[in-house]
Amino acid sequence: MKYDLWEPKRRIELEYQRALNQMLKKIQRYVDYVGEPQEVANIFRKVANSAEFNRYAEETANRMVTHLFTDAGRTWRTAARENSQGRMIYETLRRELQGPVGGAVIHQIQRNAEIIKSVPLTIARDMTDYIAQETVNGRRSESILADLLEIVPDISLNKAKLIARTEVGKTSTALTRARSENLGLDWYIWRTSKDSRVRDSHDLMEGVMVSWRDPPSPELLNAEKNAPKPYHPGEIYNCRCYPEPVVTLDLVQWPRKVYRNGAITVMTRAQFQSIAA
Template structure:
């Protein structure tokens, strides 16, 4: 790591290391919006499913799939706000870096190819948000098939179908945490590579909830071109499901 300059260049300045911390506020706000979808899924199931009516499961399934089609514009708006907020937060962090290190990297940061990345991350969010009701519909379908093929008690199948809103809420929280963190890492990587960064220091949330494989990565230098494989998945800090880690870029001396 010779001739490299870490962002935590002055340990007397604790803010230097915290510049690229996870966007917790964005995650909370995004999760709140996605849980609205989960609540509506629960309302649809509660209102349409009738254990005594064998056709009601199909009615619920079709209603959920129709609902997925009606929320695309809303999903684009909500997803767009999240992506824009995370991108702006990352840019603000890099502007702070350029002020501390001089203006030499300012132009490179401004010219980083983030436009295509923003559009791709927005498309991903629309797909994920609309997947909440479609996944709920598929779950209802699978539970119904299971009841018919395995002879599962109708009351047990009904209880699971009625949990659709709860299951969707858990999925919504997972999407929010994963996607905010993944989006933040993607923008950090794009801007880091634009200024000649070849890698980063892996940082964790530093608490007891950090999974063992990620704790083992804490403080290690990782090249952008060589993301590690952990627990059967490959990615950088912040790009794994439910991951709260983040990359602290290592940039060339200016």
């Protein structure tokens, strides 16, 4: 199977980032006419509570999740073609929206919409803190306002980038997981984006077979302090790793690294089958 077949498309992340940034730019247009720093924060608050903005947040989340879901659906059908159980997989995929997979899609749309809705409020809160702190420092309100007008576009762009990168990964993993479980597939291979920004701890996970029921803590495996609790690829901020579902053991190369009970061990197919049974 083509190596990066399961990787969420970068195009979807960029589209999401652009939509989020456009939304924040639209708010910034009102900011040009204010006279007091606190008014800038108030504008972000007002927009966050408007019906139009909430509708936009829902539409944007819906578009991203649907796009990821459709795109991965093609990948699943490709995988089904290469598999002896292809017919069963194909039939299950055809009916999947009526079952738990459909529920996962709706849940991901709602989760993303809530994140988008929270952005202007978070920015407003940060601004209010900044204004209070600079006022205590004795700065004049005109210069605080000038600061805000200068940094708002950067803050917005960075927020859009972080959300797009983190949430596309999380959403994609959640959908892959829901589809895997619906098909009774317990295992996946951890894949990294293979670029220079991959964390050392995630580099360690490249090519390792993992069970959906037993997520690893890559940081702990890498002997790092303050390891977050265990998670699957794409489930932590700024992570572009992704799960490649193991649809059939015939297409897996053996021996292979397997994560189990807090350790990575190399196993033959027979050894793996004895623990996976």
